[in-house]
Amino acid sequence: MANSNRPNADISHVYRGTFIHSTQQTALQILEDTLLGVDTDGKIAFIEKGAELNQLSQIFGFNPSEVTQLAQHELFMPGLVDTHIHAPQYCYAGTALDMPLLQWLNTYTFPVESRFKDLEFAHRVYTQVVQRTLRNGTTTACYFATIHTDASLLLGQIANDFGQRALVGKVCMDRNNSVKHYKETNQESQEETCRFIAELLNKKYPLVRPVVTPRFAPSCTGALLGQLGAIAKNNNLHIQSHISENVEEVKLVKELFPESESYTDVYHKYNLLTDKTVMAHGCYLTDAELALFRETGASLSHCPNSNISLCSGMLDVRNVLKHKVKLGLGTDVAGGYSASMLDAVRRALDTSKVLTIQDPEYETLTFEEVFRLATLGGSHALSLDDQTGNFEVGKDFDALRVNVAAAGGPIDMIQCEGPKVILEKFLNLGDDRNIAEVFVAGRKVVPFSPSLNIASISVNGAGS
Numbered sequence: 001m002a003n004s005n006r007p008n009a010d011i012s013h014v015y016r017g018t019f020i021h022s023t024q025q026t027a028l029q030i031l032e033d034t035l036l037g038v039d040t041d042g043k044i045a046f047i048e049k050g051a052e053l054n055q056l057s058q059i060f061g062f063n064p065s066e067v068t069q070l071a072q073h074e075l076f077m078p079g080l081v082d083t084h085i086h087a088p089q090y091c092y093a094g095t096a097l098d099m100p101l102l103q104w105l106n107t108y109t110f111p112v113e114s115r116f117k118d119l120e121f122a123h124r125v126y127t128q129v130v131q132r133t134l135r136n137g138t139t140t141a142c143y144f145a146t147i148h149t150d151a152s153l154l155l156g157q158i159a160n161d162f163g164q165r166a167l168v169g170k171v172c173m174d175r176n177n178s179v180k181h182y183k184e185t186n187q188e189s190q191e192e193t194c195r196f197i198a199e200l201l202n203k204k205y206p207l208v209r210p211v212v213t214p215r216f217a218p219s220c221t222g223a224l225l226g227q228l229g230a231i232a233k234n235n236n237l238h239i240q241s242h243i244s245e246n247v248e249e250v251k252l253v254k255e256l257f258p259e260s261e262s263y264t265d266v267y268h269k270y271n272l273l274t275d276k277t278v279m280a281h282g283c284y285l286t287d288a289e290l291a292l293f294r295e296t297g298a299s300l301s302h303c304p305n306s307n308i309s310l311c312s313g314m315l316d317v318r319n320v321l322k323h324k325v326k327l328g329l330g331t332d333v334a335g336g337y338s339a340s341m342l343d344a345v346r347r348a349l350d351t352s353k354v355l356t357i358q359d360p361e362y363e364t365l366t367f368e369e370v371f372r373l374a375t376l377g378g379s380h381a382l383s384l385d386d387q388t389g390n391f392e393v394g395k396d397f398d399a400l401r402v403n404v405a406a407a408g409g410p411i412d413m414i415q416c417e418g419p420k421v422i423l424e425k426f427l428n429l430g431d432d433r434n435i436a437e438v439f440v441a442g443r444k445v446v447p448f449s450p451s452l453n454i455a456s457i458s459v460n461g462a463g464s
C-alpha cells in the first residue's frame with residue numbers, strides 16, 4: 001500500500017483498468033488492472049493493484065460495487081499539457097502558412113489580433129478554442145491572448161467555465177512599426193498588465209492564473225521588459241515569451257539589443273528568466289544559452305508544427321534534454337496549424353527523425369519520451385508538476401479516458417493488443433473520437449456539461 005494516503009477527504013470516484021503515465025524515472029509506466037481513487041477535492045487518493053479492492057474500500061470507505069470498470073481497449077492517461085498556444089490565432093488556424101515569422105506576424109497575426117478589442121468576436125473565438133483543445137485532451141493550456149485586457153480576462157473566464165486548467169497572458173508590446181494601431185505605449189502596457197493580473201486573481205478561479213507575457217524581445221523596449229520582469233517578481237507570477245525561433249529574428253534581436261551577449265541574455269538581464277518562465281521555440285540557442293536556462297530554471301516549449309510550417313528551424317530536443325533544461329510541447333496555434341497536442345506529439349517525432357536523416361548517429365526520440373514531454377514534461381515546464389502531469393497520489397486527477405476502438409473512430413484494431421501498442425496507436429492515429437472523457441481536477445469536463453452552452457456565458461462577464 002505504498003501509493004496511498006490515509007483519507008483526508010471522501011472518495012468521489014474509483015476507476016479500475018489500465019493506467020499509463022510517466023514518472024521522473026521512467027518515460028512510460030504501464031499499470032494494468034489498477035484501482036485509482038479520486039477524492040471530493042479532485043485529488044488522487046490512491047493508486048493500487050486491483051487485488052487490493054476490498055482493503056482499499058474499507059480504508060477509504062467506498063462501495064466496491066460503485067467502481068467504474070474500463071472496457072477492453074480503454075485506458076487512462078494523464079491530460080495533455082499545451083505549453084504554448086495563441087488563443088486569438090485559432091480563428092485562422094490551418095491557413096496563412098506561406099511566410100517566414102516576421103513577415104507572417106505583420107501580414108496575418110497583428111491585423112487579426114487587433115480585432116480582439118471587440119468582445120463579441122473574442123468571445124466566439126475563445127469559446128471555440130477552449131472547447132476544441134479540451135475535446136482533444138488539453139487539460140492544461142498556457143495561452144497568449146492579445147494586448148486587450150478585457151478580452152484576455154474573458155479568455156480566463158471561459159477557460160474557468162469549461163473547467164480547463166490555464167495560464168492566461170495579456171500580451172505586452174510597446175514596439176510595432178508595421179501595424180501601428182496594434183501596440184501600446186509603455187505606460188499603457190504596464191498599467192493594463194497590472195489591471196489584468198489584479199482582476200484575474202480577484203476572480204479566484206481555482207485553475208486559471210495570469211502569466212506575464214512580453215510578446216518577444218523585438219516587440220518590446222528594454223524599459224518595458226524590465227518593468228514586466230519586476231511585475232512578475234513582485235507578484236511571484238509565471239512568465240512566457242518567445243526565443244530564438246528563426247534566424248532573421250535572432251539577427252534582429254542582436255541589432256535591437258547590442259549590449260546583450262545573446263538573445264537569452266536579453267531576457268536574463270531584465271529578470272525574465274526564472275523557474276516559472278516558459279519560452280517558446282529555442283531552435284537556435286547555443287549551449288551557453290541552454291546552460292543559462294538550466295541555471296535559472298527556465299523552460300522551453302517545443303512547437304514542432306509551427307517550426308516546420310513557418311520554416312523556422314528544428315529544435316534539437318536531445319541536446320536540450322542533455323542540458324537538463326525543462327521541456328514541454330506546444331501547438332503554437334496558429335503558426336502551428338493544429339490545436340491538438342496529438343499533432344504536436346507526431347510532429348515532435350517527425351522532427352527528431354528528420355534530424356536523424358541528416359545525421360544517422362543522432363539519437364532519435366522514442367514515442368515514450370515524447371509521451372512524457374506532452375504530459376509530465378509540460379507540467380514540469382510550467383512549474384505545475386506538483387499539481388498535475390501524472391497519476392501520483394496527492395496530485396489533481398487530470399486525465400483522458402482513451403478508447404482506441406471507439407466506434408466510427410480512426411483506428412481499426414485488427415487483433416488483441418497490449419496496452420503499450422494501444423497507446424502507441426492512439427498517439428499516432430487517434431483523435432478526439434478516441435477521447436471518451438476528459439477530467440480536470442477530478443471534474444468531468446468532456447463531454448461538456450449540458451448546462452454549458454455558448455449562450456450561457458455572458459460576454460460582459462469579464463468586466464463585471
Ligand SMILES: [Zn+2]
Nearest residue numbers: 086242280332
Ligand atoms: Zn508563439
